[in-house]
Amino acid sequence: MVDQQATASGGGLSGSGNAGLFTGILLCFGSMSSIQFGSAFSATAIHAFGPSTTTFLRLVMAAVILALIVRPPMRSYSREQWKSAALLGATMAAMTLCFFAAIARIPLGLAVAIEFLGPLAVATWSLGKGWRLVWPVAAFIGVVLLSHDGAGWVGDPVGMLFAVGAGIGWGTYIILMKKTGAVFKGLEGLSMSLLFAAIAAAPFGLPRVGEALNPEGLGMMLGLAILVPLFPYALEMIALRRMPMSAFGILMSLEPALGALAGFLVLSQPMTPLQMLGTALVVAASAGVTSSGNGEGEGKTA
Template sequence: MAFAAMGCVQLGLAASIGLAGSLGSEGVAWLRLAWAAVILVAFARPWKLKFTRFTLGICALLGLATAGMTLGFMKAVETIDLGTASALEFMGPLAVAIIQGRGAGRWWALVAAAGVLGLTEPWNAAADLRGVLFALGGAVCWAVYVLLTQRAGDAIDGIGALAISMPVAALAATLVVGPGVIGRMDVQVLAIGFALALLLPVIPFSLELLALRRLTTAAFGTLMCLEPAIAMIVGLLILHQIPRPAAVVGIVLVIIAGIGATRTGRREPIKPLPTADGPELSLDGTAEIRG
């Protein structure tokens, strides 16, 4: 499920980049989020689920983080390669893993830093600074998402958390970019947007939620570390983006750092969450859902 989710993510991003040429990156991001919200609400029917104020608040924050990830990443790939943008955005969950790491685990931050240098090559100004900043902004949002997702996923059955967070993300994106892109929509674009929303984020988000319930922290985190490499391969095969040698080394270093940090990481004990039915729900594991 985790591999399928990562494949859907990168294929969806590659297709989104193609559509961005006519609709704009912000338009594609908004369209995906809007359709995803409609699909998830229709499928999960959140009005039939029980929420506490706490879980609703967590889901709302997840929605804001999702909007930030989606808009930031789409703006990043306007000017930098898909593999580079994915690796830079991966700094978010990697930073969480390093901060929560034990002892020597935090030394993986140096490996990750070396990877970032290889990806951006600041001595040559190889990577567009604007694109790098957007990707790092997406990384911050992803880190927030990592810290919140498991709480929502464990407190709410099925994909109920997504049925709340995705409409919030769509609303946030509408407030930010909606007025400038809604007028550019037609039937064909809407149909393409529906297909893109299934490919990213509906299917991968749902698969990752299910995978988180079946895999250990280390196993899931290690699998997710492979996403920058998958992004580089998709960018090469579909978008014909040939990575620079330093960028290839940088992506490899980021993957190594991610695997090392995940293997030495831990989740701090947290208080049980209140549920709508009254009993407390204890939590185990961690979360690294891609948005």
């Protein structure tokens, strides 16, 4: 536990620290791919059962699966641990409810681009002042370009508002995930947080849950629960123990690019040259700020 917290503190990145950072980057890429393609594959379930019920059942199944694997010793947890898990769980529920409501109304790439403003704010705060702020600015410009299809802004206002809500949740999630990972062993924090997330999402998802209680619906939800949130959340919690929060936050800036790619490949949502330029800017900003953080050899942590 002490070693894990020391790794998460984002200290020197030489030697074994460089290896930890590289592993964290790979874990982030795995998480982002799972989230974006899982979200794209969720379109069928969202259309059939609604975004709230889809979110609720995914969280329930993910919570049950991980609890059976981890078997968290609930009676031994302190008040601080319960509080951390509850806050992270509520944030997970709000973030996923808003995001699925957004992609039910607007293209996946646009939803992710708007949602990205949350981690962008976290990355900007973590980097501090100076020339390094050019990278978040470049990423923001890229997000704006991704939000435009060449003829006009894409999506309806309600969907965009849900995406903004998801972005606020995402920025909060990054901070709380780091804190929760530091006070729990292994994946116990994630297991407890998912239980709280399922409880928080219940009032929104229960009204239509009966529509999904059939072999086809439950099988679909089980697959989605593994893709989003179980697999990516586990990867992110492990990644945050191996890299500074600033590097994590900006690496997640690749989400709009992966979201646009998943939307194109799975949902046949095309990308214009303008949106491709936006993707290139986001990728460049991610690479630039990661290099800056690695050169400094340190980063702020929550």
